[in-house]
Amino acid sequence: MNMIQALNSALDTMLARDPDVLIFGQDVGYFGGVFRVTEGLQKKHGLRRCFDTPISEGGIIATAIGMGANGLRPVAEIQFADYILPAYDQLVSEAARLRYRSAGEFWAPITVRSPYGGGIFGGQTHSQSPEAIFAHITGLKTVIPSNPYDAKGLLIAAIEDDDPVIFLEPKRLYNGPFDGRHDQPLTTWAGDPTADVPEGHYTVPLGKAAVVREGDAVTVLAYGTMVHVAKAGIEAAGVDAELIDLRSIVPLDIDTIVESVRKTGRCVILHEASRFGGFGGELSALVQERCFYHLEAKIERVTGWDTPYPHAFEWDYFPGPARLAKALKACVES
Amino acid sequence: MNMIQALNSALDTMLARDPDVLIFGQDVGYFGGVFRVTEGLQKKHGLRRCFDTPISEGGIIATAIGMGANGLRPVAEIQFADYILPAYDQLVSEAARLRYRSAGEFWAPITVRSPYGGGIFGGQTHSQSPEAIFAHITGLKTVIPSNPYDAKGLLIAAIEDDDPVIFLEPKRLYNGPFDGRHDQPLTTWAGDPTADVPEGHYTVPLGKAAVVREGDAVTVLAYGTMVHVAKAGIEAAGVDAELIDLRSIVPLDIDTIVESVRKTGRCVILHEASRFGGFGGELSALVQERCFYHLEAKIERVTGWDTPYPHAFEWDYFPGPARLAKALKACVES
Amino acid sequence: MRDLPYGLIRVLDHDGRATDTWNPRLSPDTLLRGLRAMLLTRAFDDRMFRSHRQGKTSFYMKSTGEEAIAVAQSMMLGSDDMCFPTYRAMGWLMARGYPLIDMVNQIFSNAEDPLKGRQLPILFSARAYGFYSLSGNVGSRFGHAVGWAMASAYKGDDKVAIAYIGDGTTAEGDFHEALTFASVYRAPAILCVTNNQWAISSFSGIAGAEATTFAAKAIAYGLPGLRVDGNDFLAVWAATEWAAERARNNLGTTLIELFTYRVAGHSTSDDPTRYRPAEEPAHWPLGDPVERLKQHLILLGEWDETRHAALIAEVEADVREAVKAGEAIGTLGKSKPNLAEMFEGVFKEPDWRVIEQRRELGI
Amino acid sequence: MRDLPYGLIRVLDHDGRATDTWNPRLSPDTLLRGLRAMLLTRAFDDRMFRSHRQGKTSFYMKSTGEEAIAVAQSMMLGSDDMCFPTYRAMGWLMARGYPLIDMVNQIFSNAEDPLKGRQLPILFSARAYGFYSLSGNVGSRFGHAVGWAMASAYKGDDKVAIAYIGDGTTAEGDFHEALTFASVYRAPAILCVTNNQWAISSFSGIAGAEATTFAAKAIAYGLPGLRVDGNDFLAVWAATEWAAERARNNLGTTLIELFTYRVAGHSTSDDPTRYRPAEEPAHWPLGDPVERLKQHLILLGEWDETRHAALIAEVEADVREAVKAGEAIGTLGKSKPNLAEMFEGVFKEPDWRVIEQRRELGI
Numbered sequence A, B: 001m002n003m004i005q006a007l008n009s010a011l012d013t014m015l016a017r018d019p020d021v022l023i024f025g026q027d028v029g030y031f032g033g034v035f036r037v038t039e040g041l042q043k044k045h046g047l048r049r050c051f052d053t054p055i056s057e058g059g060i061i062a063t064a065i066g067m068g069a070n071g072l073r074p075v076a077e078i079q080f081a082d083y084i085l086p087a088y089d090q091l092v093s094e095a096a097r098l099r100y101r102s103a104g105e106f107w108a109p110i111t112v113r114s115p116y117g118g119g120i121f122g123g124q125t126h127s128q129s130p131e132a133i134f135a136h137i138t139g140l141k142t143v144i145p146s147n148p149y150d151a152k153g154l155l156i157a158a159i160e161d162d163d164p165v166i167f168l169e170p171k172r173l174y175n176g177p178f179d180g181r182h183d184q185p186l187t188t189w190a191g192d193p194t195a196d197v198p199e200g201h202y203t204v205p206l207g208k209a210a211v212v213r214e215g216d217a218v219t220v221l222a223y224g225t226m227v228h229v230a231k232a233g234i235e236a237a238g239v240d241a242e243l244i245d246l247r248s249i250v251p252l253d254i255d256t257i258v259e260s261v262r263k264t265g266r267c268v269i270l271h272e273a274s275r276f277g278g279f280g281g282e283l284s285a286l287v288q289e290r291c292f293y294h295l296e297a298k299i300e301r302v303t304g305w306d307t308p309y310p311h312a313f314e315w316d317y318f319p320g321p322a323r324l325a326k327a328l329k330a331c332v333e334s
Numbered sequence C, D: 001m002r003d004l005p006y007g008l009i010r011v012l013d014h015d016g017r018a019t020d021t022w023n024p025r026l027s028p029d030t031l032l033r034g035l036r037a038m039l040l041t042r043a044f045d046d047r048m049f050r051s052h053r054q055g056k057t058s059f060y061m062k063s064t065g066e067e068a069i070a071v072a073q074s075m076m077l078g079s080d081d082m083c084f085p086t087y088r089a090m091g092w093l094m095a096r097g098y099p100l101i102d103m104v105n106q107i108f109s110n111a112e113d114p115l116k117g118r119q120l121p122i123l124f125s126a127r128a129y130g131f132y133s134l135s136g137n138v139g140s141r142f143g144h145a146v147g148w149a150m151a152s153a154y155k156g157d158d159k160v161a162i163a164y165i166g167d168g169t170t171a172e173g174d175f176h177e178a179l180t181f182a183s184v185y186r187a188p189a190i191l192c193v194t195n196n197q198w199a200i201s202s203f204s205g206i207a208g209a210e211a212t213t214f215a216a217k218a219i220a221y222g223l224p225g226l227r228v229d230g231n232d233f234l235a236v237w238a239a240t241e242w243a244a245e246r247a248r249n250n251l252g253t254t255l256i257e258l259f260t261y262r263v264a265g266h267s268t269s270d271d272p273t274r275y276r277p278a279e280e281p282a283h284w285p286l287g288d289p290v291e292r293l294k295q296h297l298i299l300l301g302e303w304d305e306t307r308h309a310a311l312i313a314e315v316e317a318d319v320r321e322a323v324k325a326g327e328a329i330g331t332l333g334k335s336k337p338n339l340a341e342m343f344e345g346v347f348k349e350p351d352w353r354v355i356e357q358r359r360e361l362g363i
């Protein structure tokens, strides 16, 4: 399965398994979603289980929270992560805080799916990576898969989780493992081991990172699209890097990160979002605090620039393998 | 002047000086604002210059942006920084991006004032410090004063700035320099050198930090309320710390920070917001990247906990002088 | 139907006589229970306001003059229905016998605070009493009521959600989004605008009330809008019954404007004489809802001044006792829940961050 | 007045005859300029849609069937008025003679792109043509129009702001907030809902259109609401004139629902046959606005098929020429603005971050 099919299979599985699961969002019903992730679900499970909503992100999330408070497990789609901002108050002031402030009387077991990230010439408002503005919010979980197998297992885990989960889907990976080399022919998921996704129910636990590649020279921290860019960058640099796919940034698998950096003594952080105040800063701080005496070189960040996502300059903005390779060489040589 | 009077004086000065300056927000008109910052301005400058708005933060900021696009310099008040979130989309998707996306044809010369921070038993939604969710946004400036003199000078600079500025006012400092020792009698600004605020127009430039205390042992980075907590913590620890008041976090005065840490070789970061994904992570990363070979100890963060702001546990959550002192000792001794 | 948003549904006339059209014909016993809950709410407000002045808590808000609304709706609706309140709906809990001592403990944030010291005073949550979690930010739970009601319809039960929003807060986008979803999905909900004519220092015109009524906003969504005398216990009851009936029969949402008046200041933090005529409250626009219900009962021959005075004394005694008990446990700062509660409940299961930070704090 | 939101203002009948009531009585010359701008818009849409299929750009959106709206309003309003458009208002620029080549260059994001390669195709900004900056997110500029209009009133000039929002997007809180401010402050604005009956794959019922009209939403704010045949050049003109008159006389905002139909797919990214009957567009609900205006001109004796064919050929030639010129400069990826532009304009003056990052990128 490609990532779209894997996500669709996760939703289909949960709709079949749990009558409390509902799926809604803009164009997700009859049409099956602008990226086809919900294709066929309304036809199969009915209009009451999978339906279209008005164009109102705040209303979508408010509705989901209210349903969650009444015992359901809503899965809401926000058509693009750039458009999640009108619902930011609902997510931060309500979903994230409901359990704590009510001393456990109410909670929001909601999952908010949204395609994020660039590489598709979507311009400023179809390309952003907003994970940092969620990672800072106490009470929200944020999950970002990098391949079909994880996408399905993590999405099922997110839906079954009793806390609100922001589930960011790397839209550039929907159809194939894009490694940032945009001048190369497109690759599909066909043949990729992670594309062989079981039917039915399984989970990938939230908060467990994956060591995608073992190595001794330097630790690379990445998630989503950047996991594949990291592979290409490591190859290009020809360094024996250990690549960690965080998979969820909240909860964060701090142990796997620390263990790796203590081993390698070096760390490079890769994300597509702009740098300043991005999640890379938190990762850098955590690594520095926990591995200070093991660090043989400064921790580097390879990220998008501190500009909006510029349409014509997509590949100048996108932190591709070449920029990572340069940082890796600098890091291991220092 | 106390900080309220200093801010009032800044607004009064700009209303008198520039007919394009308008002030609006919830209860800012006849009433003069729930913290009295706009007291008397409507009476003096008229209903058209200073007026009440509906309870609609998104509407307030949208209105301000539209006015700015038509040549005015609106100064909007959001009653509490916790309530800025319904306007987050307007600030991020519109105000911050207007200049860039229109290639300079339109821009948003708006100032958004809002009281932030705790220490007043305001509970979860009258105590938060949201600076991190603005610092990450390309196109937004974020300013946080720590005393009356700076408050007036920075606010005038913010109003005169042609880019959107989030101006966060430490509400716990409105009436006096609170250093976190909540068991001590209240102090007012009277007698404090920074309380002697000139009448009329002057500015404190955005992006210039202030070295509040020179020292050789360790650099302390703070802003807003925490500047005063830092003074008390440094005294309690009895270390020769250099205290830097950032004053604005975007633009950030990186040179002053780096110069200081290269001198001291140690750095402790203090903020009231919860830790994970907070602005302290960015500061830690920047210092680590630029001062790696000068660092003699790991960079520490002393912050609010990763929980909402809990009413009864205000002083257990608040990062007070004792916690800073402990971190400072640990830092200089390691 | 098209004119209801512009009229005013009223049952009790000036002398307390019940006019026919909307009269819900309640038993004297029901009316007396309502009267008691309203008096209890008022007595509690007065007492806790004083407690704040005495420094026993950090904050308080009264609903003086608006007691009929939450009390009548709480009594009229079922125990399985859910109320999405504002901070002026304490009458809901009073009418359902929520233990006063639990309220006092929450307001004092003491060791017995049912919300474990995490929430500002009066921002209650009481699931067992059909009272949804409050928060300091206004408006943002209005849409939760619609989602809750949609879930109720989805499950095929006949529970309804009732939500309140203040006149000033109708300006938030949340209001529009909630009504849009309510209309599109025919949610079994009762959405109420408590128009007490003030939003802190702003009169309702700043929210658009000079241009039309709040009930008229229902027209934008093709929903029925009722404009009701909110100081008239019987009218509030009748309108709510009508809306609940519609909701339970899957006819969808009703918007109800409850026209009332905020007699006291906004909260303990403001002095209303700074922004409105000092004598305005004395004139009780629409009349004191307690007095009006009392007069009605007297006319029915079910009540008199002596019994009324006795009832007041009784509820005041209940309040005094509860406050004493709460003070015995401790007032703000003198007593608080176990410190570990600060770190609990962020997620269902704590993650390493709060576990480490607990250690860092040494507990 | 109370019924206008429920009727439909129409001037041109089925045969292109102008009925009296709202007839703006425009000169044949004006009508012909309108016809030309509409044909130009349609020809440009068709050509650029093909360019996308040929991989010359990343994205495109047509306004086929909705051309009368932006064209009539652009012509009716003054050069100092400001339009807050949606991505389906390109007719505004066509009617004002915005250079086709600049549009093509923006769509190709090439070296001559007036927006310097920073924006998705068709998300124009053209201040000199009274055309406010577009963005990909819908709804969030509706309130800017109100603020812009309030500023105009504050300055005492008589400029008006006109804003568009789609039927689907009326569900956003921005819509309600803009209308609330417009009503409370009597902003000299014209707020238009272009109801083309579709929002990507969702019919207008998902936005509440089964419960009432979009024009009726004006009632919630005490504003006049007009429901207008958006495929009728004369009706759009007349209604806009009426609203502009009100605005310039400080009578405040008018909400106009422009009832039309989205003939093409939502954008280059969707296939409409997946969610609506394939033959629906062929039936042109309300009729093709171009055909209707053409028939009217023919009835007036001002026009005929040959001249019409010639005019089509003429605008197609203009488009072809502009596209050629744009292709000569370069299509997406083949040519782009100076890379430094990526780092410019974040703030008025660049700060150290972008200066350092420019160096890091080696430019």
Ligand SMILES: Cc1ncc(C[n+]2csc(CCOP(=O)(O)OP(=O)(O)O)c2C)c(N)n1
Pocket (backbone or CB within 6 Å): B026, B055, B079, B083, B086, C086, C088, C136, C137, C138, C139, C165, C166, C167, C168, C169, C170, C194, C196, C198, C199, C200, C262, C266
């Ligand atoms: C989102 C948000 N914005 C602003 C505030 C500050 N605030 C608290 S109550 C209030 C007034 C509300 O007035 P209204 O809705 O009429 O309710 P009332 O107090 O009259 O019952 C305001 C502005 C808030 N709590 N939340």
Ligand SMILES: Cc1ncc(C[n+]2csc(CCOP(=O)(O)OP(=O)(O)O)c2C)c(N)n1
Pocket (backbone or CB within 6 Å): A026, A055, A079, A083, A086, D086, D088, D136, D137, D138, D139, D165, D166, D167, D168, D169, D170, D194, D196, D198, D199, D200, D262, D266
């Ligand atoms: C805030 C936001 N949410 C969602 C989207 C995705 N989106 C783009 S266009 C569109 C449909 C808009 O429909 P309508 O308002 O009717 O305008 P139309 O396309 O019909 O002109 C949607 C949902 C968006 N661009 N912005």
Ligand SMILES: [Mg+2]
Pocket (backbone or CB within 6 Å): C166, C167, C168, C194, C195, C196, C197, C198, C199, C200, C262
């Ligand atoms: Mg009110």
Ligand SMILES: [Mg+2]
Pocket (backbone or CB within 6 Å): D166, D167, D168, D194, D195, D196, D197, D198, D199, D200, D262
């Ligand atoms: Mg539409």
